[in-house]
Amino acid sequence: MPALPYKLILLLLLAVAGNALLTKPAHAERLCDRRVLPVPDTLSVEAAARNVSEGKLPDIKVYQACIFGTRTSVTLIRPNRDHSGSVREWWSVSCDRQQSTWFKRGGWKCSAPELRRGMDIDVPFAGKPRSVHIAFAGDVSFETAEGLTRRTFAFFEERTPLQRCTTLDAASIALREPAKSGNAPVDLSGVQRHYADFFGDEDFNTFIARQDQVFHLQPFAFDIGFAFEFPLSAAADPAHASGCWGDWFIID
Numbered sequence: 265m266p267a268l269p270y271k272l273i274l275l276l277l278l279a280v281a282g283n284a285l286l287t288k289p290a291h292a293e294r295l296c297d298r299r300v301l302p303v304p305d306t307l308s309v310e311a312a313a314r315n316v317s318e319g320k321l322p323d324i325k326v327y328q329a330c331i332f333g334t335r336t337s338v339t340l341i342r343p344n345r346d347h348s349g350s351v352r353e354w355w356s357v358s359c360d361r362q363q364s365t366w367f368k369r370g371g372w373k374c375s376a377p378e379l380r381r382g383m384d385i386d387v388p389f390a391g392k393p394r395s396v397h398i399a400f401a402g403d404v405s406f407e408t409a410e411g412l413t414r415r416t417f418a419f420f421e422e423r424t425p426l427q428r429c430t431t432l433d434a435a436s437i438a439l440r441e442p443a444k445s446g447n448a449p450v451d452l453s454g455v456q457r458h459y460a461d462f463f464g465d466e467d468f469n470t471f472i473a474r475q476d477q478v479f480h481l482q483p484f485a486f487d488i489g490f491a492f493e494f495p496l497s498a499a500a501d502p503a504h505a506s507g508c509w510g511d512w513f514i515i516d
Contacts, residue, residue, distance in 0.1 A: 296328065296330035296331075296332075297330060297331040297332070298328055298329065298330060299329045299330070299331055299336070300329070301326060301329045301338065306326050308371070308372065309326060309338050309340065309359050309372050309374075310324065310325060310326060310340065312359055312371070312372035312374050313340045313357040313359060313372075313374050315374075316357060316374040316375070316376060316377070317355075317357065317376075317377045320377070321342045321355055321357070321377060323342055324340045324341065324342040324355065324357060325340060325341065325342065326338055326339075326340050327339045327340060327341045327356075335360060335361065336360070336361035337358060337359070337360050337361075338358070338359045338360075338361075338372075339356060339357070339358050339359075340356070340357045340358075340359065341354045341355065341356050341357075341380075342354060342355045344379065350383055350384040350385070351381075351382075351383045351406060352381065352382040352383065353379065353380070353381045353382075353402075354379075354380050354381075355377045355378070355379060355380070356377065356378050356379075356380045357374055357375060357376075357377050357378075358374065358375045359372040359373065359374040359375070360372070360373050360374075378401065378402065379401065379402025380399070380400075380401060380402065381399075381400050381401065381402060381404070381406065381409070382397065382398060382399050382400070383397075383398050383406060383409060383410065384396070384397055384398070385398065385410055385413065385414070387413070387414060387417040388417065388421055389417055389420060389421070389456070389460065389468075390420075390456055390457070390460035394417075394467070394468060395467040395468070396413060396417075396467065396468045396469075396470050396483075397467060397468070397469050397470070398410070398413050398470045398471075398472065399469065399470070399471050399472070399486075400471070400472040400473070400474075401473065401474065403474045404472055404473075404474050404479070405499070407502075408479070408498075408499040408502055409472050410502075411499075411502025411503055411505075412472065412479055412481055412494055412498060412502045412505065413470050413472070413481065413483070414502070414503070415494075415498075415502050415503060415504075415505050415507070416470075416481055416483050416492050416507070417483065419452060419492070419507070420452050420453075420455070420456040423451060423452070423453055424452070425450060425451050425452075426450060426452065426492075426507065426508055426509050427450075427508045427509075428450065428508060428509060428510055429493050429508040429509065429510040430508070450509070452509070455490065459484055459490075463484065468483060468484050468485070469484070469485045469486065470482065470483050470484070471485075471486045474496070477495065477496060478493040478494060478495055478496065479493065479494045479495075479496065479498060479499075480492075480493055480512075481493070481494065481507075489511050489512040490509070490510075490511055491509065491510060491511075491512055492507045492508065492509050493507060493508055493509075493510070494506070494507040
């Protein structure tokens with residue numbers, strides 16, 4: 265079974281949403297300083313992950329270990345379906361090393377297992393085809409993820425004027441420049457030119473998160489906070505969904 269692409273998994277290992285438009289990513293300090301775990305630590309964290317999954321993931325394995333300052337965090341995964349095509353699904357568990365003392369090595373505190381998904385599509389962007397790797401959680405269907413991603417990139421090709429977003433559906437992120445009442449719709453052609461130049465021929469890594477009232481979609485990369493939001497009702501007909509755009513960053 266092929267390994268999961270690093271690009272796709274990294275997007276979903278980071279957290280829900282936010283960063284910076286045309287600026288240094290607000291999430292930069294949280295990026296993974298990857299380490300290789302010693303064998304005893306690998307065995308102990310895999311045992312902790314099996315325990316938190318109540319034995320339902322007996323073959324879950326370490327995917328990567330990261331150092332965030334003085335904290336060691338480990339992500340473990342178990343593929344949930346055949347990954348030979350463009351659609352992927354896997355279980356993910358995150359474990360943090362607990363504080364050690366002079367006489368005892370710290371154990372592991374693990375989160376509940378989460379279902380993660382990914383898929384690959386091609387879309388037109390700035391006059392040429394572009395490969396897009398989409399990452400999202402198990403509460404977003406494959407059909408919704410593909411439909412909203414295609415709708416998002418259609419906004420650029422159609423030169424569709426869009427309003428800035430005015431509301432916020434998560435306590436951990438904020439709009440950098442919230443729209444004011446009466447703001448005129450904005451043409452996205454300048455944004456398209458910027459990111460076409462910025463990425464060159466590189467693929468896009470789209471991140472989608474389902475929040476309480478909206479789907480939050482970052483079309484270019486997790487560490488770029490330029491994003492669109494769609495109402496949850498858009499899942500019924502994503503090809504014709506209306507949305508808004510904004511620039512988000514993490515505030516917690």
